[in-house]
Amino acid sequence: MSGYLESVLVLLAINTVLAYGAFLPMVAGQLNLGVAAFVAIGAYSSGYLSQTYGLHPVLAAIAAIVICSFAGWLVAFPILRTRGIYLALATFALNQVVQGTILNLNVVGGASGYPVPAHIGFPVVATFAVIVVIAMVALFHTRFGISVTAVSDDERVADLMGLSVRGLQSAAFTAGAALAGLGGALYAHHFNYIEAQNYGVLFSIYVVLYVLLGGTQTVYGPLVGAAVFTLLPELLRGSAAWRYVIFACLIIAIMSLRPQGVLLRKSWFSR
């Protein structure tokens, strides 16, 4: 496989993982603009573990899942007390806090970035991404899929139907944080260098855009969104300087034709 194709596929795999990280809270009705905070926590914590303790990078990535689950679960309680636009603002603030903290942490290089020598190659990154997609498809074929949509549609009725609204909301937020952390760990160990500057709110907004573009109505939406956002700029490489202008225009065109996202659904269970 050519180096170019491989580098594009690595980005596709990581972006897909991240997209599911943003998708999970979004189907539960939460606009999480703090995805990059968990990406950063995942990247830095796994990097620190493999760098300082010589932990195998794959184990470090799995550790990042655990750490970000815990971090997500911890912030879910205060953050999910807010609703709608306030929830978006609270997660935005979380993003700033985490980014600012890492920039001031000299143990991981602070503002000068953090080299992560241990390497995870393309096959492992791809395997993780495939596992994530399969796990998500499976998850949305269980009662969780319809329950989490019910919670975002009508909290009151979902509660009266016996669903734990808070439980489902924090589960979705926590699982999303875990996937974001995994994406961060894979990025850190594939590209071997991370900078906190990258994990700002713009990063979070990009990931949210993957999901919105693909659509939140089917479990395949994030996959499509991540693919469009990763592959389209590459296909436009021929037009060099103008490619991001063309890319942005295409995104606007797609969103105006399909405001609910590229993929619409008939049922969680239909293909």
Next chain:
Amino acid sequence: MVLEVRNLSKSFGGLKVVDQLSFSVARGERLALIGPNGAGKTTVFNLITGVYPADAGSIVLDGEDITTLPSRFRIRRGLARTFQNIRLMPHLTVLENVMIAQYARSPGMAALLQPVGFGRANRWRTEARAALAEAGLESYADQMAGGLPYGIQKRIELVRALAAAPRLLLLDEPAAGLNPAETEALHQALQAIAARGITLVVVEHDMQFVGRLCQRVVVLNFGVKIAECPVAEIHADRRVREAYLGTDELAA
């Protein structure tokens, strides 16, 4: 007694919406809760299902005091309801809406990971489809609930409530907005539900409908119970006429 409500009270701000209300419902009974607009009927349903906490009084379901039981556990005790303003989940299909209520019969949180989507023969999906078919709604099963006509949504809400296998079903204005043919079909459906041994409490303005369906009536006015009698005697009750039509003294 399936349901016993004792001295139930609820105020919003300074307004007493439900005041010292007591009534009980026997197993298999069909009770109507009637009263003028704003009498507090829906609030009574909201208190029984736990949408609001009660200020005072108690609610006993099948001998168990559920006054302080969190709302989400009440459906697991066999208490299901429909809503005055239909509340189906608009982004779920009709089938999925029905399946949401099945969760009330599952052992607990772990059931959230129950597969309900793989394969044609999934037990829960088959069951929900059969329930829709029984109500003559099978053709809507795979449509999104949000865009369906009002009358259809009302029927789906009833199927959804039944999917929780309730012993007591609270129906909030089930006949409102239905044409005579739909009202008749609803009457038949509710008779069939009652025949299965499910106790019904109905809030309804259509007195002809109430007269045919229910055995007993509790009348509320400004949150206070003003009458409780067999349905046949309701028209003879002076306080009820006054609540609806005003008093003779004032008119004179």
